[in-house]
Each structure stands twice: as C-alpha cells, then as structure tokens.
Amino acid sequence: MNPEPGNLPPTTPTVGFNLETIHFTRGSLVIRDFGGSDTSRALWTSYYNASAYIFVVSAKDKERFPLAKQELAWAASHHNLNDYPLLILVNRLGEEGAATLDEVKGALEVTKLDGMRWDIKPVSAETGHGLKAAFSWLLEQL
Numbered sequence: 001m002n003p004e005p006g007n008l009p010p011t012t013p014t015v016g017f018n019l020e021t022i023h024f025t026r027g028s029l030v031i032r033d034f035g036g037s038d039t040s041r042a043l044w045t046s047y048y049n050a051s052a053y054i055f056v057v058s059a060k061d062k063e064r065f066p067l068a069k070q071e072l073a074w075a076a077s078h079h080n081l082n083d084y085p086l087l088i089l090v091n092r093l094g095e096e097g098a099a100t101l102d103e104v105k106g107a108l109e110v111t112k113l114d115g116m117r118w119d120i121k122p123v124s125a126e127t128g129h130g131l132k133a134a135f136s137w138l139l140e141q142l
C-alpha cells in the first residue's frame with residue numbers, strides 16, 4: 001500500500017474488477033476491487049466467495065446512501081456471507097458537503113448488521129489516513 005499523494009492508482013470508474021495484492025508484515029491480501037455502478041454491482045454476487053469483504057462509501061455521495069444501506073443489508077442476510085468479516089471504509093469525510101461519520105453510520109443502518117463481524121472506519125484515499133487501523137482490524141479477523 002502506498003498512500004503517497006501523486007502515487008495513487010488511476011481513478012477511472014472500475015469496469016469488471018481490478019486485482020491487486022497488498023503486502024502486510026503479517027501476510028498478503030489478494031483484493032478484487034469492483035465498481036459500484038449499476039452494471040458493476042450486478043457482478044458482485046458471482047464473487048461472494050472471499051474470506052473478507054470491504055465496502056467503500058464516499059461521505060459525499062449522499063444520494064447513494066440508501067443504495068449502500070440496501071447492499072449491506074443484503075450482504076448481512078446472505079448466509080454465505082455473514083460468516084466473514086466486513087470492513088466498511090468511509091472516504092472523503094470532512095470535505096465540503098460531506099456527511100459526518102455518525103451520519104453515514106445512521107444512513108447505512110450499520111447497527112442492524114447483526115450476525116456479521118463488521119467494523120466501520122474513516123479513511124482518506126487521498127492521504128492514506130486511517131488505512132493502517134482499518135486493515136489491522138481486518139487482518140485480525142482472518
């Protein structure tokens with residue numbers, strides 16, 4: 001993981017998925033990064049066979065909070081999924097027009113995700129802030 005500004009991967013909308021391996025001191029994670037558009041989301045169900053799930057939400061994308069809530073609720077009710085840890089990352093907090101972390105938690109109804117091991121963490125894709133803590137939690141769950 002290299003969160004240095006200027007060293008970020010390209011940010012075109014993800015079509016299909018990107019495959020990335022991230023190395024940590026305690027092991028590596030092979031990550032399939034899917035897009036969040038309507039067509040990309042149709043793909044997700046074919047890949048619900050991972051050891052852990054990460055769901056990234058933009059704090060600025062308020063119109064899509066209901067959709068995010070729906071996807072999370074679906075995941076939590078899906079028997080094959082709720083045995084695995086779910087890390088929710090909230091990006092772009094503190095930017096103009098962004099929701100607060102508590103507002104995101106409320107809108108996504110995270111407390112209703114019972115039966116799952118989940119956590120929700122603030123991160124900045126731009127600076128890498130929060131990623132270490134978030135991935136530490138995830139690695140502890142595996």
Ligand SMILES: Nc1nc2c(ncn2[C@@H]2O[C@H](COP(=O)(O)OP(=O)(O)OP(=O)(O)O)[C@@H](O)[C@H]2O)c(=O)[nH]1
Nearest residue numbers: 011012013014015034035036037091092124125126
């Ligand atoms: N300012 C700022 N812009 C960001 C940040 N994260 C993403 N962006 C911008 O938001 C836009 C979308 O970023 P992507 O990384 O393509 O988002 P995504 O969630 O992968 O989108 P899909 O793959 O289409 O689901 C791009 O223009 C990014 O530059 C951030 O932390 N700060």
Ligand SMILES: [Mg+2]
Nearest residue numbers: 013014034035
């Ligand atoms: Mg993407």
